[in-house]
Every structure is written in structure tokens, then in C-alpha cells.
Amino acid sequence: MAVLKLKELSKKPDLLTGGHRMCAGCGAPIVVRQVLMAIDEPVIISNATGCLEVATTIYPYTAWKLPWIHSAFENAAATISGVEAMYQSLKRQGKIPADQKIKFLAFGGDGGTYDIGLQALSGALERGHDFMYVCYDNGAYMNTGIQRSSATPFGADTTTSPAGKVLQGKAQKRKDLTKIALAHGVPFVAQASPHNWKDLMTKVQKAMSIEGPKFMNVIAPCNRGWRTQTNDAIELSRLAVNTCFWPLYEVANGVATVTYNPKKNRRPIAEWLKPQGRFKHLFKPENEWMLAKFQELVDDNWRSVVNMHNNSHPGETIDPEEGKTW
């Protein structure tokens, strides 16, 4: 694995060009660029319908300087399965050079991955294609106007889970897709965040060194849907990690590792929720219980991730309560 040096990375060609038409301050293209920058081999991408796809390929323009295919919303994993299968077939038949290395990636939003694309993702992971699926999780169906998905956090005000007089935003907790992917027994599963580019890119590099299906779930703030400022995507992803809402970890060949432990940087969840307009109603006095419940959900999830880590690293255990000073 090459050492990640900013100076070297800055010389790499940008395979997703500037002027790609994503919103100012969107987290998704930052995630994509970091992923692509970490890979040295040629890459082919399958992209699910969603903001990333729609914005970057408005005909006759394309922002992609690599082979890229979008076919539909729910099938990025199935589509890349076909591309990869053709690669394997032609390689086996000697129709493409034996030393031609290509990496296969799929990108999808949380709607296209947690919900409508879950079956295709599960199928592709189970079949064992040599590819990596990257979900950029912005916590809702953003392209169609901020509808709730199974990745939307508890309590969030979205256009299909609006906070009203009777209902207080999304009533359900999030689906834990990273663990669902892990349950497929694939060789690499990880969560990452664009504020910690080194961690994200190291995970991508590691994933690329492993043959078989890989899954990465990356938080990608959306200032339109989260109702925040255009300049705080990175700060909010940092807070998501430091509040333990979005633990950074990986499970590589069965070894679970928390790759970042907030320790003294740990913050209560309210600090991540506060700047986001979608959680405004949680700060009404009568909704105090929601804040408490949210914190509970976060703590439960962190404990379960830490547990996996501790089982894999009995000599380097983490105390899940560490840093919880409030």
C-alpha cells in the first residue's frame, strides 16, 4: 500500500472533475474524490440514480473521466456485477490482457442502497463479485426532495416524516446497513467519514488489496436536507464521529477494528443535532425525551461496535464509556 501523502495526492488527476454540478457544500463528491484518489488501478463505476448521478452527467456533459454507467436506481450492485462478470469472462478467454487490472466500484445514496437497492446489493455481495460498493449516506432521499429513508436518523424532520402537531419527525431508528453487509461474511466492510480523509483512504486502499466483495458506508452531509450551512459538511461529519453517531471502524477478514476512538473529543449527540434544522423540534422542552432516546440509540450502537473491536483485539480493548464526561 502506498503511503498517503497530501503532496503526492494533490498531483493525482481528478477523475470527478470540478464543475460537476453537485450543490455547493455537498459531502458526496468529496467522498467520491477521496475514494478515487486512493486507488491506483483503472476504475469502472456503476452509479445508482440519485443526486450524484443526476448532477454529474447532464447530457451532453459528463464530469467523469473514467468509464461510468448508470442504469437505474435500485441496481447499481447488479449492474456492476455484470460489468465485472464480463471482465472475468473476457480475461479468462484471453480477449483482454491477463495483466489488465481494473477495479469495480458502485456508488449509491442511502435510498438507493439501504432501501430499494438492498436486494441487489445483497445478491452481489453473496455472489462474491470482485467489487466495492460505496454508500454515500446523506440520511434521506435528497434528489427527490428530502424524503425519509431507512437511513434517516430517529426524529429527523423530512418531507415524508415531517415534524407536525402530532408526529415529531421520523418515529423509527436507523437501519444498521453496515452490519447487514457484514452479515454476508464478505472480506471487508467499513464505515468512514470525509473529514478523516486519511482513515477513509487507508480503508479504500486496504479494500482494494482484498479480492472479493467489499462494502463501505460513508457519511455525506447534505446541507439542503440537514438544513445547515454550505461550509460545514466537514465539521458536521467530524461531529458525527466524535458524538459516536457515526463510528469509524472496519471489519477486514473477520477482524473488527475501531479505527478512531474519540476519547477526550467525545461529545454529546445534542452537539451534532443542534446545528441541523431537521432536528430543531428535538430541542423543544416537551421533546426532551427524544434527545435522551437519541443519545441512548447512539450509545447502544457505539457499545456494539466497540464490542466487536474488543472481541477482535483482546489486548487493546476500548472502554465504551471513555470520554463520556457529561
Place this chain on the structure above:
Amino acid sequence: MKKVAMTGNVAVANAMRQINPDVCAAYPITPSTEIMQQFSTFVANGQVDTELVTVESEHSAMSACIGAAAAGGRVMNATSANGLALMWEMLYIAAGNRLPIVLSCVNRALSAPINIHCDHSDSMGARDSGWIQIYAENAQEAYDNTIQSVRIGEHPDLHLPVMSCMDGFIISHSIENLELLDDPQVRDFVGPYRGTTYPLLDVNNPVTYGALHLQDYYIESRRQLHEAHKRAKDIVVQVGKEYGKISGRSYGLFETYKMEDAEIGLVALNSAAGTAKVVVDEFRAKGVKAGLLKPRLFRPFPYLEIADALKGLKALCVLDRADSFGAAGGPLFIEVRSALYDLPKRPVTINKIFGLGGRDLGLDDLRKVFEELTTIVDKGPKSLYEYITVRE
């Protein structure tokens, strides 16, 4: 050339073995299951070079086929009914991206009520998807069409996906005597793959597939698909002739049976045409000038040629093994009747919807239709379209 006895499904699977596609997807559904099942054995025994993608649904089957074809190789698949319906979204995308995937559609009725037997509601529902559709009367034709479909779809002037249809159970599961070409004959006939101009796997020349076309470009893209369909007719004929040279069986846009001097006639797709031929012979023996037209190419619909072939008739019945609920007749009838509109003198034309969900079409049913045709020339039809082979 080898004479064999096999079912329609096994014949198609053997055509696929001889074609040796680079990638296939497989997902089971009666009555097409056996095709990919048989083909899996060819893969397992190393008789083909195919990478078999055993997908988790037909939606993913067609999605994987799309990815594979865009990657730059030959791709085939088979399905029926609900499987085709689940693919529906992706059928349009395969055609819109101009990917020459060949799909064997073993015709079966769509739910509800759920049923596993033959009718054409599945492929007729996909008739506007941009796929070429070819229909087969028997296992021999299904085999021959499968091989020709590869050449048609991959033709540089087309690059279109092709749906090769045969009747579920009636043909897919009946053992028939037929002739298989020798493996090298098929290999030479289909030739090397040339169906993808801009393969994704050409990483040195990156391309974007599936870009968003808004008001400023979408209609031009669809227009190109429209124009490709206009070119398809001649290519189907040309490939059918070439195929005749190696097999002794030439193919065109449709088959006519005793139509030269016919006064009353039927139009019927697929296996029903076999039954119709028997009844045509009976009526001919009685001195009635009966005939049959069996369309082969349904998309694009060769409306000029079909109108020309039917223009001498006084009365005509179009048989539809599918309904288009609420329309003025079944899907085949609507096409044929529209084709006849520009004739200076049109036959009196009626439509019978028959055989849904595998209900048998008997000789008696068609005898009644011919008898009706002999009376309506003067009296006019009692109804434009109606169901037959149905309990009233």
C-alpha cells in the same frame, strides 16, 4: 447438421451453447427455467466460456446483462411472465442504451390470477420497450431464431436487444424432432461479438453510459431508437436469408400459408399457427379458399408487407393470445387492423382473444372461426372482438 428429438427449452439451451455467449444471467421461472438450468450444466462441464451470473431476481438479471453488454461482450438470458414483468424497467434501459442482449422469452400468462401456462401477455406488455421481438411456431423455429437474434441485434446498423419468443409448455416442454446445426456452423454464423461500440472495459477511452437527457436531448435519443427500428426489417430478412444458406431454412418477416388466392384468412402467432394450418387444409379440401399469415417479426411490425399479404382477403380474423384490456381488441389485432387501413379495399376484419393462461385452442374452435368468416363478408361481423375458448 444433426437430427435430434428435444424440447423447445433444450433446443434453445443448445443454441446458446453453440453461440457461447460471454456472460449470461440466470433466474428461475416456469416455463423458461429449464433453459438456464440446462445451460448451467454446459457451464459446469466447460462446454462454454460463459461467466454465469446467478442473480437474485430478474430485475438484477437484466441489470447484470446491461452492465455486461456495456462492458463489451455477448450476453444472453431467458425468462417468462412475472420475470419479464419484473425486468420491465430494465428492458427499456437495455434498448435505450442500444445493448444487443438476446433474451429468450418463453411466453406465459401474467398474474393475477397466477398461472404458469402459455399466453402472450408477457411479451406483448413489453412491445413498446424498444426491443426487437421475434416469434416462433415450434422448437425448430425457436432454435433458429435464437441464433439469428444474435446476428440481428448485433448488426452495426441496429445494436438493439432482441426478444426471441416461443410458447410456454406447448413448445418449451414438448419433444419435437428438429435439426441442430453443427457447432462450427453456428460459431461462424454468429461470428465474433461486435455489438458494443464503446465498451466500458476500454479503460483508456472512458465513456459515460446512462447520462441524464433532459428536454434538450431526450427526444433525439428516442428518435434514434425509432430510426433503428425502421432499419431492422431489412436486416431481419437479410439474416434470415443467410441462415437459409447454411440450414436450408430461410426466414422472412412472416410466413404465409395458402394465401395466394385466399378469400378468408387468419393471422396467428406462435404455436396456434400450427393448429390453424390443419384447419386451413380442411377448408381447402372443402373448396373454401382459406389461408393463414403467421407473423414472425412483431417489433418492428412490418405493416406494409403484412397489409400487402392480406389485401386479397374478403374476411380476416386476427387471433390474439393476449388482451389489451379496454382497447378495441388484442395487441396483434390493433397492429394488423391499423396496417390494413390504407388499403383501397379492406377485408372485413374481426378479432378473437383465445387461449389465455394455456387454455387449449382446438381444431373445432378454429373451424367455427372460419365458418363465421364465410358469413361476415356479406352480413358484416356480429362483434369486432370477443373471447373464444372461454366458458360463457
